[in-house]
Amino acid sequence: MEASISLLGSTKPRLSSLVPSSNVLHRRDFPLPALKLKKVSVLPRILQQKRLIRAQCSDGFKPEEDDGFVLEDVPHLTKFLPDLPSYPNPLKESQAYAIVKRTFVSSEDVVAQNIVVQKGSKRGVHFRRAGPRERVYFRSDEVKACIVTCGGLCPGINTVIREIVCGLNNMYGVNNILGIQGGYGGFYSKNTMTLTPKVVNDIHKRGGTFLQTSRGGHDTVKIVDNIQDRGINQVYIIGGDGTQKGAEKIYQEVERRGLQVAVSGIPKTIDNDIAVIDKSFGFDTAVEEAQRAINAAHVEVESVENGVGIVKLMGRYSGFIAMIATLANRDVDCCLIPESPFFLEGKGGLFEFIEQRLKENRHMVIVIAEGAGQDYVAQSMRVSETKDASGNRLLLDVGLWLTQQIKDHFTNVRKMMINMKYIDPTYMIRAIPSNASDNVYCTLLAQSAVHGAMAGYSGFTVGPVNSRHAYIPISRVTEMTNTVKLTDRMWARLLASTNQPSFLTGEGALQNVIDMETQEKIDNIKISSI
Numbered sequence: 001m002e003a004s005i006s007l008l009g010s011t012k013p014r015l016s017s018l019v020p021s022s023n024v025l026h027r028r029d030f031p032l033p034a035l036k037l038k039k040v041s042v043l044p045r046i047l048q049q050k051r052l053i054r055a056q057c058s059d060g061f062k063p064e065e066d067d068g069f070v071l072e073d074v075p076h077l078t079k080f081l082p083d084l085p086s087y088p089n090p091l092k093e094s095q096a097y098a099i100v101k102r103t104f105v106s107s108e109d110v111v112a113q114n115i116v117v118q119k120g121s122k123r124g125v126h127f128r129r130a131g132p133r134e135r136v137y138f139r140s141d142e143v144k145a146c147i148v149t150c151g152g153l154c155p156g157i158n159t160v161i162r163e164i165v166c167g168l169n170n171m172y173g174v175n176n177i178l179g180i181q182g183g184y185g186g187f188y189s190k191n192t193m194t195l196t197p198k199v200v201n202d203i204h205k206r207g208g209t210f211l212q213t214s215r216g217g218h219d220t221v222k223i224v225d226n227i228q229d230r231g232i233n234q235v236y237i238i239g240g241d242g243t244q245k246g247a248e249k250i251y252q253e254v255e256r257r258g259l260q261v262a263v264s265g266i267p268k269t270i271d272n273d274i275a276v277i278d279k280s281f282g283f284d285t286a287v288e289e290a291q292r293a294i295n296a297a298h299v300e301v302e303s304v305e306n307g308v309g310i311v312k313l314m315g316r317y318s319g320f321i322a323m324i325a326t327l328a329n330r331d332v333d334c335c336l337i338p339e340s341p342f343f344l345e346g347k348g349g350l351f352e353f354i355e356q357r358l359k360e361n362r363h364m365v366i367v368i369a370e371g372a373g374q375d376y377v378a379q380s381m382r383v384s385e386t387k388d389a390s391g392n393r394l395l396l397d398v399g400l401w402l403t404q405q406i407k408d409h410f411t412n413v414r415k416m417m418i419n420m421k422y423i424d425p426t427y428m429i430r431a432i433p434s435n436a437s438d439n440v441y442c443t444l445l446a447q448s449a450v451h452g453a454m455a456g457y458s459g460f461t462v463g464p465v466n467s468r469h470a471y472i473p474i475s476r477v478t479e480m481t482n483t484v485k486l487t488d489r490m491w492a493r494l495l496a497s498t499n500q501p502s503f504l505t506g507e508g509a510l511q512n513v514i515d516m517e518t519q520e521k522i523d524n525i526k527i528s529s530i
């Protein structure tokens with residue numbers, strides 16, 4: 001049996017850096033013989049720092065020689081605490097699971113990242129399947145867990161908090177659970193609160209986060225000092241890409257200090273910009289809520305002469321909410337997202353399209369993601385870039401800017417009377433409670449996180465990959481942002497449904513073509529690295 005690690009990257013690897021904490025093949029579960037290192041390709045400059053390390057494993061599955069099977073594994077506490085005792089999983093005694101055929105997930109169960117395959121193709125990347133394991137590495141009465149929420153809001157955070165508390169308590173008999181208030185900074189600057197199933201009983205019916213949140217304030221050493229001082233041994237971290245980067249640092253510090261602490265990340269983002277997972281929780285709820293704003297815009301512009309409605313939706317770097325809300329609605333004439341640069345003037349531009357639609361229909365609706373056209377807006381406003389406490393770029397209000405540009409053009413240049421209606425429902429969309437299907441999704445995420453932590457995994461993220469929940473190395477979800485691929489069919493479906501210009505031809509299109517080429521290169525790398 002043979003196993004090897006392949007490194008995609010430009011720098012010469014050191015052995016220690018090749019086996020990162022997030023990618024250790026766990027010998028007990030998945031016993032591996034010697035590891036062989038292989039440098040397989042050099043990425044273009046744009047991705048050079050983002051080294052993708054993957055471990056190829058042929059053990060356990062007894063695959064054919066070099067069938068291309070790759071397991072991207074998550075770390076286990078026994079990696080640095082080899083003598084850690086394990087215990088039978090208390091779920092064995094659970095009445096609820098009494099007649100379940102297979103209560104426990106086998107160490108050989110994995111989830112394939114790619115499910116569309118060609119006959120004879122390599123098996124590709126896999127992640128460990130999430131779920132309860134036969135043996136756990138914590139005694140229930142020894143567990144002291146904490147939960148923290150960081151970054152922006154999204155529907156469903158309270159459901160995840162509730163289900164971590166109830167999952168720990170109902171499935172594993174854990175009674176000691178703390179809420180860290182106000183995000184990462186709360187570890188060292190605020191009091192904790194005690195969380196019980198009773199305390200969190202109906203929080204899933206409310207939007208926001210019961211624990212409060214914040215941006216900025218991540219201080220790894222202070223946070224881990226606090227974890228150590230309080231005797232916390234399970235840390236559940238709910239947050240987006242920035243938060244998950246922070247979770248990775250906390251795990252690394254935990255490992256450096258040799259602490260028996262399970263660090264579990266639960267990906268949260270309204271923008272759906274987290275890589276690898278199918279979709280982030282709260283996204284469907286947000287898309288549904290966006291329909292109300294789009295419908296309102298449509299009613300308004302339909303009721304007046306030459307009505308032009310603009311609805312601004314969230315999406316800092318990724319236009320998923322705008323794209324899916326547009327596709328779902330069918331009253332939208334044009335959707336503008338950060339991934340697809342647009343231009344206003346001249347042939348093939350937005351002004352020309354608006355005029356054409358007004359002639360045809362006497363009204364039109366534009367949906368714009370808040371991150372769209374930022375460089376364009378910045379050029380015309382000459383403003384310097386500012387950042388929030390977490391280092392995220394603060395966006396210029398593209399919705400207001402576009403409203404003004406359209407007004408000026410039609411009133412002053414085209415001498416046409418138009419009726420502009422601008423709707424900005426951004427915070428309303430992310431502040432609501434999650435819908436029924438997101439609630440179920442949040443429950444599965446929370447329970448997967450609890451099972452993973454109890455099973456002794458640490459430094460991992462949970463999430464569905466092709467509809468199956470998996471344990472994913474944190475670095476895999478932070479190294480790339482999930483964005484709308486203009487070269488995928490979904491964007492083509494949108495263009496076909498709105499019949500809007502693609503902004504790839506015409507006077508303002510040169511830069512767009514360059515951006516498309518860059519995007520295509522990135523897509524090709526992602527595809528070839530799978």
Ligand SMILES: Nc1ncnc2c1ncn2[C@@H]1O[C@H](COP(=O)(O)OP(=O)(O)O)[C@@H](O)[C@H]1O
Nearest residue numbers: 151152215216217218240241242243245246390
């Ligand atoms: N690279 C990073 N390393 C450590 N912590 C980070 C990093 N980026 C962001 N954070 C922390 O994660 C938290 C949330 O980050 P933010 O980007 O605001 O939201 P989100 O996690 O939802 O994307 C903040 O407390 C921030 O300090």
Ligand SMILES: O=P(O)(O)OC[C@H]1O[C@](O)(COP(=O)(O)O)[C@@H](O)[C@@H]1O
Nearest residue numbers: 151152240268269270271314315316
């Ligand atoms: O005003 P806030 O709270 O900083 O949030 C605004 C940003 O938060 C987002 O919802 C994304 O938040 P996250 O990075 O926390 O996922 C963006 O869509 C938006 O630009």
Ligand SMILES: [Mg+2]
Nearest residue numbers: 151240241242
């Ligand atoms: Mg983010």
